Amino acid sequence: LAFSKISPITRVNSLKILVFRSVFVFLLLALSATVSFAEIRTENLWWLPDNVTVGGKKIDVLFYFIFFLTTAVFVATFVVQIWFMIKYRARRGVKARYTHGNNTLEVVWTTIPAVIFIGLFIWSNRLWNQLRHSTPPVGALQVDILAEQYGWNLRYPGPDGVLGKTDSKKVDPIHNKYGLDLADPASRDDFITYNDFTIPVGKPVHVILKSRDVIHAFYVPEFRLYQDLVPGSTISWVWFETTRTGTFAIACNQLCGSGHYNMQSKADVVTEEAYATWFAAKAKNPAAPAIEQAQPLASATAPSSISTP
Numbered sequence: 001l002a003f004s005k006i007s008p009i010t011r012v013n014s015l016k017i018l019v020f021r022s023v024f025v026f027l028l029l030a031l032s033a034t035v036s037f038a039e040i041r042t043e044n045l046w047w048l049p050d051n052v053t054v055g056g057k058k059i060d061v062l063f064y065f066i067f068f069l070t071t072a073v074f075v076a077t078f079v080v081q082i083w084f085m086i087k088y089r090a091r092r093g094v095k096a097r098y099t100h101g102n103n104t105l106e107v108v109w110t111t112i113p114a115v116i117f118i119g120l121f122i123w124s125n126r127l128w129n130q131l132r133h134s135t136p137p138v139g140a141l142q143v144d145i146l147a148e149q150y151g152w153n154l155r156y157p158g159p160d161g162v163l164g165k166t167d168s169k170k171v172d173p174i175h176n177k178y179g180l181d182l183a184d185p186a187s188r189d190d191f192i193t194y195n196d197f198t199i200p201v202g203k204p205v206h207v208i209l210k211s212r213d214v215i216h217a218f219y220v221p222e223f224r225l226y227q228d229l230v231p232g233s234t235i236s237w238v239w240f241e242t243t244r245t246g247t248f249a250i251a252c253n254q255l256c257g258s259g260h261y262n263m264q265s266k267a268d269v270v271t272e273e274a275y276a277t278w279f280a281a282k283a284k285n286p287a288a289p290a291i292e293q294a295q296p297l298a299s300a301t302a303p304s305s306i307s308t309p
C-alpha cells in the first residue's frame with residue numbers, strides 16, 4: 001500500500017540510483033582485486049609480509065604501536081558510546097537534562113591526544129631521518145639502478161668495488177644506457193644485469209636510483225622500502241641492510257605505461273658464499289667491451305661524423 005503511493009518517476013529514479021551504486025561498488029571491488037593480484041605472495045595474505053631489513057624492524061615497531069593504540073582508542077570510544085546510548089535512551093517518565101559540558105574533561109581529552117600526536121611526530125620524524133636521510137655506511141655495496149619502461153637495469157661495481165663514472169653525454173639508448181665513461185678505469189669492470197638484483201645477506205646495500213623515461217617506483221614490501229624514481233634526478237639516499245636470505249619481488253609501483261603490470265624484478269638475498277659465486281660469474285662479462293665494440297658503429301651513424309669542409 002505504501003509503495004503504491006510513491007509516484008512512478010520517483011520509483012524509476014531510485015532504481016537508477018540503485019543500479020548506479022551497484023555498478024560503482026562492483027568496479028571498486030574489481031579494482032581492489034587487481035591491486036591484490038599485483039603482488040606475488042603465497043602466505044600471510046591478510047597482513048604485512050615478513051620484514052627482512054634492520055631498518056624495517058624499527059618501522060614495524062612504530063607501526064604496531066600506532067596500530068594497537070588506535071585499536072584501543074577505537075574499542076574504548078565505542079564501548080563508552082554504546083553504553084551511553086543504552087543508559088541514556090529515551091524512556092517514559094524520564095526527562096532529558098541539559099548540560100553545559102565539563103571544562104576539566106575537555107582539557108584532559110584534548111591534552112592527552114595532543115601529547116600522543118606530538119610524541120608520534122617526534123618518533124616518526126627521527127626514525128625517518130635515521131633511515132632515509134643518513135649517510136650509507138662506508139663499505140656498503142653500491143648498485144646503480146636504472147629503471148625503464150618496463151624493466152630494471154642494475155649496474156654493479158666490478159672486482160675493484162667502485163662504480164665507475166658515467167656521463168649523460170655518452171648515453172646511447174642501445175649500447176650504453178648508463179653513459180658509462182670508459183676513460184675512467186673504475187668503469188671498465190662494471191657489469192650490468194637485467195631484472196636480477198642479487199645481494200649478500202647482512203651487508204649494507206646502497207642503491208642509486210635513476211629513471212630513463214617516466215616515474216617508476218622501487219618497492220620491496222619485505223624491505224619496508226618504497227622510493228619513486230624520477231627522470232632527470234639521481235636518488236642517492238636509499239640504503240638498507242637485510243637480515244635473512246630469500247627471494248622477494250621488486251614491483252614497480254607507479255603506473256608507468258602499458259607494460260607497468262609486468263615491470264618486476266627479483267631481489268635475491270643470498271649468503272655471502274652464494275653471492276661470491278654469482279659475482280664471479282657476472283664479473284667475467286663487464287659492460288665495457290660491448291660498448292667499445294658498438295662505438296665505431298654508433299659514431300658512423302652520428303651526425304658528428306659527417307665531414308664538413
Ligand code: CUA
Pocket residue numbers: 148149150215216217252253254255256257260261263
Ligand atoms: Cu615502471 Cu610501473
